[in-house]
Amino acid sequence: MILKNSSPAPMSCAEFQEQLPDLFAAGGRSSIDDPSLSQHLETCENCTALVRDLQYIADQAKQLLQPTHEPSDSVWKKIQEGLASEPSYAAEPNEK
Amino acid sequence: MEVQGLQMTETKTAPGLFKRNPPIAGEAEAIERAKAGDAEAFSKLYALHKRRVYTLCLRMLGNVSEAEDMTQEAFLHLFRKIGSFRGESAFSTWLHRLTVNLVLMHLRKKGLQLVSLEETINPSEEDSPKRDFGSRDTQLAGSVDRVALERAVASLPPGYRMVFVLHDVEGFEHNEIAVMLECSTGNSKSQLHKARLKLRELLRQSESTAQTDLKEAAL
Numbered sequence: 001m002i003l004k005n006s007s008p009a010p011m012s013c014a015e016f017q018e019q020l021p022d023l024f025a026a027g028g029r030s031s032i033d034d035p036s037l038s039q040h041l042e043t044c045e046n047c048t049a050l051v052r053d054l055q056y057i058a059d060q061a062k063q064l065l066q067p068t069h070e071p072s073d074s075v076w077k078k079i080q081e082g083l084a085s086e087p088s089y090a091a092e093p094n095e096k
Numbered sequence: 097m098e099v100q101g102l103q104m105t106e107t108k109t110a111p112g113l114f115k116r117n118p119p120i121a122g123e124a125e126a127i128e129r130a131k132a133g134d135a136e137a138f139s140k141l142y143a144l145h146k147r148r149v150y151t152l153c154l155r156m157l158g159n160v161s162e163a164e165d166m167t168q169e170a171f172l173h174l175f176r177k178i179g180s181f182r183g184e185s186a187f188s189t190w191l192h193r194l195t196v197n198l199v200l201m202h203l204r205k206k207g208l209q210l211v212s213l214e215e216t217i218n219p220s221e222e223d224s225p226k227r228d229f230g231s232r233d234t235q236l237a238g239s240v241d242r243v244a245l246e247r248a249v250a251s252l253p254p255g256y257r258m259v260f261v262l263h264d265v266e267g268f269e270h271n272e273i274a275v276m277l278e279c280s281t282g283n284s285k286s287q288l289h290k291a292r293l294k295l296r297e298l299l300r301q302s303e304s305t306a307q308t309d310l311k312e313a314a315l
Contacts, residue, residue, distance in 0.1 A: 021286050024288075024292075025270055050296075057264075061245070061265050062265070064246065064249070065265055065266070067147035067150070074164070075168050083138070
């Protein structure tokens with residue numbers, strides 16, 4: 001008697017990584033509900049490190065929301081010059 | 097002034113954006129006064145938002161001179177359009193959307209077609225992130241500082257940088273980015289994934305260089 005193996009072939013790294021754009025768009029590792037994806041992550045150190053790093057980068061990106069750069073003073077001067085030609089602009093008495 | 101491609105009406109914003117862009121003290125009053133043409137109030141709004149608008153322009157354009165020009169454009173446009181702000185989203189979210197649209201329009205005028213990111217600003221093979229199958233000891237140390245991350249983002253190819261800044265930094269959703277860039281949501285997701293892969297590669301190189309420097313300094 002030949003026994004049929006009903007379990008699907010294990011997912012390869014390439015197949016797993018193809019799913020990553022959608023996986024992260026859905027919320028990252030915590031949103032994994034596909035058993036074959038979970039199984040691959042449990043057994044593959046490389047893909048586990050990759051997912052952890054990509055999640056880390058996405059988390060760290062949020063700190064860039066706080067600005068680091070400041071425009072030069074000439075920008076405000078040019079804005080004021082532009083505003084002066086706007087009919088509804090009531091010029092302020094003091095320079096900024 | 098109606099400008100092609102600019103969405104000056106407010107769109108429904110993801111609740112997270114209110115969390116990421118909480119109201120600033122005195123901002124609501126300044127907005128109302130600026131709507132009436134009050135120059136001092138507009139000056140206050142400029143002082144409150146100039147850094148974030150300029151930083152956004154700089155990250156999208158990668159050029160100080162163009163970033164300053166677009167910051168100027170964004171605030172002049174803000175003055176003309178502030179009357180249409182109804183407070184349904186955070187003011188900074190609305191202002192950033194206005195800025196992003198202006199920058200994208202500027203890039204299109206320069207001849208950069210944003211319709212298909214894959215075909216037009218797809219990086220060269222050399223710039224593409226490497227696939228990561230089977231290599232070991234690949235994990236980031238988990239202590240990437242802001243300066244290193246900022247530098248890595250600045251060195252991303254333009255298409256990757258654009259989507260990364262809009263999604264991961266500014267908090268726009270893929271469907272919003274797809275509308276802004278006139279591409280599919282799948283394209284936006286794919287570009288973002290490639291951007292993060294490329295950043296990982298750049299940050300690992302940066303960590304490796306820092307470790308080598310430390311070892312050399314210790315000798």
